Amino acid sequence: MNNKFYWEAVGECVSQVTEIEGAKDWDDAKKLAFNNMSEGDRIAECPASAVKEDGQFPEFHFIDKDECKNYATLQKGVWATTKANEDYWESRAWWFDDEDDTFYDGSFKKFDDWEDDESED
Secondary structure, eight states, X not given: OOOEEEEEEEOSSOEEEEEOTTXXXXXXXXXXXXXXXXXXXXXXXXOXXXXXXXXXXXXXXXXXXXXXXXXXXXXXXXXXXXXXXXXXEEEEEEEETTSTTOOBOTTSSBOOOOOOSOOOO
């Protein structure tokens, strides 16, 4: 079985699937697709047969998750905690739900700009 990497742009009514050209492995696929992705879009590693035609709109496609080796949805924002143990919503953090403890900024660099405990009173 020869798997490929795909990006599924999830629309309000339909989705469209695009092959991620040049991806060497799962992490590389995430990196290559990230700048084109929106919150809620998915990436997958699977055979071409996992890309299915939308029955109602044949020009659109989706990925059958059950046929995939790897599958992840891009998420944005996370509840975080300061050193003073105060919770806050960090809206600048992006993450894939298959690695929910690895965060990226908007340029796919590791996110480490967590809010500190200093207030601006």
